[in-house]
Amino acid sequence: MQAYLNAPIKEVISKFPKVADILNGYEIGCVPCSVGTCLLKDVVAIHNIGEENKAQLMYEVEKAIYPDREVKRPVINKAAKAKPEILRYSPPLRMLVNEHLLIKRLLNCVPAIVKALKEDTVIDKEPVIGAVDFIRMYADKFHHAKEEDILFKYFDEKADIIQAMLNDHVEGRSHVKEVLNGLKDNKIDAVSQHLSAYAELLTGHIKKEDEILYPWMDKNLTVKQVGELFDKFNAVDNGLQRGVEETYKGRIEDLEAKFIQK
Amino acid sequence: MSKECECPGAKMQDFGKEEVKGAEEGKRASQLRQWPVQLHLVSPEAPYFQKADVLLSADCVAYSAGDFHKEYMKGKTIAIACPKLDEGQETYIEKITSLIDDAKINTLTVMTMEVPCCGVLVSIAQKGLQAAKRKIPVKSIVIGIRGGNVLSEEWIS
Numbered sequence: 001m002q003a004y005l006n007a008p009i010k011e012v013i014s015k016f017p018k019v020a021d022i023l024n025g026y027e028i029g030c031v032p033c034s035v036g037t038c039l040l041k042d043v044v045a046i047h048n049i050g051e052e053n054k055a056q057l058m059y060e061v062e063k064a065i066y067p068d069r070e071v072k073r074p075v076i077n078k079a080a081k082a083k084p085e086i087l088r089y090s091p092p093l094r095m096l097v098n099e100h101l102l103i104k105r106l107l108n109c110v111p112a113i114v115k116a117l118k119e120d121t122v123i124d125k126e127p128v129i130g131a132v133d134f135i136r137m138y139a140d141k142f143h144h145a146k147e148e149d150i151l152f153k154y155f156d157e158k159a160d161i162i163q164a165m166l167n168d169h170v171e172g173r174s175h176v177k178e179v180l181n182g183l184k185d186n187k188i189d190a191v192s193q194h195l196s197a198y199a200e201l202l203t204g205h206i207k208k209e210d211e212i213l214y215p216w217m218d219k220n221l222t223v224k225q226v227g228e229l230f231d232k233f234n235a236v237d238n239g240l241q242r243g244v245e246e247t248y249k250g251r252i253e254d255l256e257a258k259f260i261q262k
Numbered sequence: 263m264s265k266e267c268e269c270p271g272a273k274m275q276d277f278g279k280e281e282v283k284g285a286e287e288g289k290r291a292s293q294l295r296q297w298p299v300q301l302h303l304v305s306p307e308a309p310y311f312q313k314a315d316v317l318l319s320a321d322c323v324a325y326s327a328g329d330f331h332k333e334y335m336k337g338k339t340i341a342i343a344c345p346k347l348d349e350g351q352e353t354y355i356e357k358i359t360s361l362i363d364d365a366k367i368n369t370l371t372v373m374t375m376e377v378p379c380c381g382v383l384v385s386i387a388q389k390g391l392q393a394a395k396r397k398i399p400v401k402s403i404v405i406g407i408r409g410g411n412v413l414s415e416e417w418i419s
Binding site for chain 2: 088089090091092094223224226227228230231234
């Protein structure tokens with residue numbers, strides 16, 4: 001079993017497809033992950049499913065790998081299955097979760113923006129330009145920079161879970177570049193395609209961070225590090241990036257007024 | 263016959279004489295790195311408070327949590343108080359504010375017992391934080407009166 005605990009999750013699923021169903025049963029979304037290099041033991045450790053559920057999950061996985069082996073079934077309260085612990089973040093990670101709320105409001109506008117691009121007889125590029133500006137200045141320069149330049153430095157940046165998040169950032173930037181190219185070349189289909197792809201990518205990315213990465217980080221940060229992070233994030237908010245939050249909150253309200261509340 | 267006090271903070275409870283087993287080998291080192299410790303007596307100007315991670319503990323906590331020094335005091339600067347019996351609690355609020363603004367402490371961890379009156383110490387910390395110009399992370403840890411277990415541990419601001 002130890003060998004499989006130290007094996008990449010994609011490899012384990014490929015060899016034992018039943019493991020995918022077990023993970024899905026606990027709402028662990030590793031199955032469609034494009035990276036899949038996280039080790040099985042880390043996948044179990046970092047997901048916020050409670051200790052009893054982790055023991056039950058490990059039992060089910062071991063039985064899936066070794067059906068004939070006698071494995072001791074853990075005693076668990078069945079009512080607790082698939083009920084995650086309530087997420088309570090440390091103050092600096094709560095700041096990032098709150099920033100996700102504004103980003104999710106933009107993502108919520110994307111389907112309507114794309115619909116307008118496809119259906120309107122006169123193409124209005126302004127909402128797309130506004131969305132791209134928000135993505136670049138708020139989601140990337142303001143929010144992702146806090147993660148890449150500050151938060152991730154407190155952890156092993158080569159860890160699979162961090163690498164998976166960084167890959168998402170890179171892929172997101174690539175979609176944004178293609179949206180801009182599409183605008184420049186008047187290729188509206190490409191604009192729609194890459195804006196939608198960005199929204200889908202970021203929706204999954206935020207869910208992974210809120211539900212897996214940040215709770216795992218909170219478990220591993222010391223009190224001292226939490227204080228340092230909070231101080232550094234506040235320095236960003238009150239330094240060169242002062243006013244960014246308010247400015248882009250206003251931009252989102254404008255987009256929502258046009259695309260969501262009509 | 264006197265009536266027994268019903269206040270959970272003062273109600274008599276005998277935990278019995280059963281020996282509690284734990285790893286007791288070797289001599290534990292004290293993690294205290296300052297004096298004084300009582301909140302009325304400490305000065306936010308003291309060098310050991312500057313940018314420190316501060317532990318504000320209710321008096322009784324150290325007697326309940328068996329590994330208080332090793333688990334909670336280590337690496338922290340400490341202040342202790344009794345929110346039920348101490349007078350001058352307005353001064354406590356001002357002192358917390360001064361620790362945040364003047365000593366620029368990094369974090370504040372408030373440890374209290376599970377009895378309701380102990381919750382006032384958390385309230386004092388929150389009032390001190392609200393009055394401060396700086397904001398810092400504040401954690402609350404609640405310890406059970408029997409066995410010294412951690413009943414809750416969460417960031418409250």
